[in-house]
Amino acid sequence: MQLTEKRKSPLSSLATAVLDPYAANFWLQKVNPLWSVNQSLGKIVKKEQTAKDVVSLTLQVNKKFQMGAAGQHHPVYVNIQGVRYERTYSLTQLDAQHVLLTVKKVDQGKVSTWLVEQAKLGDTLEFGAPYGDMQLPAQTQPLILLAAGSGITPMYSFIQNLVQSGRLGGTSIHLLYWVKTFADAAFKAQFEAWAEQFPNFTLQVFYTQEPSLKHSRLNAEHLQDLANKDQSTVFACGPSGFTTQVEQLFTQAAVVKTEAFSMTPVLGDDVGLVQVTLTKSKKIVTIPKGKSILESLEQQNIKPKYGCRMGICHKCVCNKAEGSTKNLVDSVQNSEPNNQLKICVNSAQTDLIIDL
Numbered sequence: 414m415q416l417t418e419k420r421k422s423p424l425s426s427l428a429t430a431v432l433d434p435y436a437a438n439f440w441l442q443k444v445n446p447l448w449s450v451n452q453s454l455g456k457i458v459k460k461e462q463t464a465k466d467v468v469s470l471t472l473q474v475n476k477k478f479q480m481g482a483a484g485q486h487h488p489v490y491v492n493i494q495g496v497r498y499e500r501t502y503s504l505t506q507l508d509a510q511h512v513l514l515t516v517k518k519v520d521q522g523k524v525s526t527w528l529v530e531q532a533k534l535g536d537t538l539e540f541g542a543p544y545g546d547m548q549l550p551a552q553t554q555p556l557i558l559l560a561a562g563s564g565i566t567p568m569y570s571f572i573q574n575l576v577q578s579g580r581l582g583g584t585s586i587h588l589l590y591w592v593k594t595f596a597d598a599a600f601k602a603q604f605e606a607w608a609e610q611f612p613n614f615t616l617q618v619f620y621t622q623e624p625s626l627k628h629s630r631l632n633a634e635h636l637q638d639l640a641n642k643d644q645s646t647v648f649a650c651g652p653s654g655f656t657t658q659v660e661q662l663f664t665q666a667a668v669v670k671t672e673a674f675s676m677t678p679v680l681g682d683d684v685g686l687v688q689v690t691l692t693k694s695k696k697i698v699t700i701p702k703g704k705s706i707l708e709s710l711e712q713q714n715i716k717p718k719y720g721c722r723m724g725i726c727h728k729c730v731c732n733k734a735e736g737s738t739k740n741l742v743d744s745v746q747n748s749e750p751n752n753q754l755k756i757c758v759n760s761a762q763t764d765l766i767i768d769l
């Protein structure tokens with residue numbers, strides 16, 4: 414018997430590629446890395462350092478890319494040594510084909526370290542659909558923008574959008590920005606140029622660890638000179654302690670929207686272990702109190718679905734049938750049965766039963 418090798422004809426390869434988006438993308442991207450039948454992709458065309466450990470990547474995006482509103486977040490997918498990671502970043506639209514992705518390297522942060530240190534011109538990143546309700550009001554109204562550290566990126570996006578749409582001159586906008594040292598302030602020259610050009614846009618930068626200044630963290634004194642406080646829409650982004658302080662200080666403001674990118678440190682009484690019953694996967698695991706339920710489950714090799722890991726995207730939400738939890742961003746406790754639970758930003762206070 415004679416064995417003959419059966420080769421696929423070019424037509425049948427094409428047919429396979431047409432039916433299989435992975436194959437189609439593989440061949441398309443041999444020609445152009447931004448071509449894809451279904452992926453939203455961006456190619457890095459510029460990389461610049463905007464502050465200490467912070468880079469801004471300018472990306473040329475393809476036709477599948479769906480730009481969110483200024484202030485919203487996008488899932489960003491990167492492949493590092495063959496492993497695909499998802500993180501969440503706020504993007505700034507520069508023009509119809511270009512967006513700006515600003516990233517600060519965080520301790521132990523695999524993706525942020527890769528983006529800051531290794532990503533290079535020509536590399537492509539994949540994006541998911543935008544989400545988040547931190548968005549500019551449709552009508553022009555006074556704004557107070559408060560940012561700490563990396564929380565400046567959605568604020569930059571807001572102001573860039575207001576400049577592009579010709580709305581920055583139309584109302585009072587105050588930006589208050591806290592960083593540790595001079596080297597940590599991103600986009601400062603650009604903000605100063607806008608403040609020069611638009612008299613109703615003001616900027617104050619506070620340096621909490623700069624030896625010659627040692628400005629204080631956000632407190633009531635910072636609000637004294639702000640005009641239109643009660644009529645303003647207030648946006649704040651920073652660590653959880655910062656956003657909690659904003660909510661306490663601006664109880665009279667017309668609208669307050671905050672987003673935290675870190676969680677409150679574990680308190681002394683949040684120690685010990687609890688049992689979590691996972692009804693769908695029929696498992697019972699023991700996890701520590703006071704720690705993100707998502708992280709604790711991952712450490713037990715259980716991989717629940719997640720997206721932003723910051724309580725914004727809702728991808729990790731599951732039903733909590735029983736038990737008490739504490740939100741790690743605002744410390745609010747919840748003991749109600751049958752409640753929607755974001756496992757990324759909640760810790761267990763008692764034994765739990767969750768539908769995972």
Ligand code: FES
Pocket residue numbers: 718719720721722723724725726727728729730755756757758
């Ligand atoms: S992973 Fe986004 S809300 Fe939990």
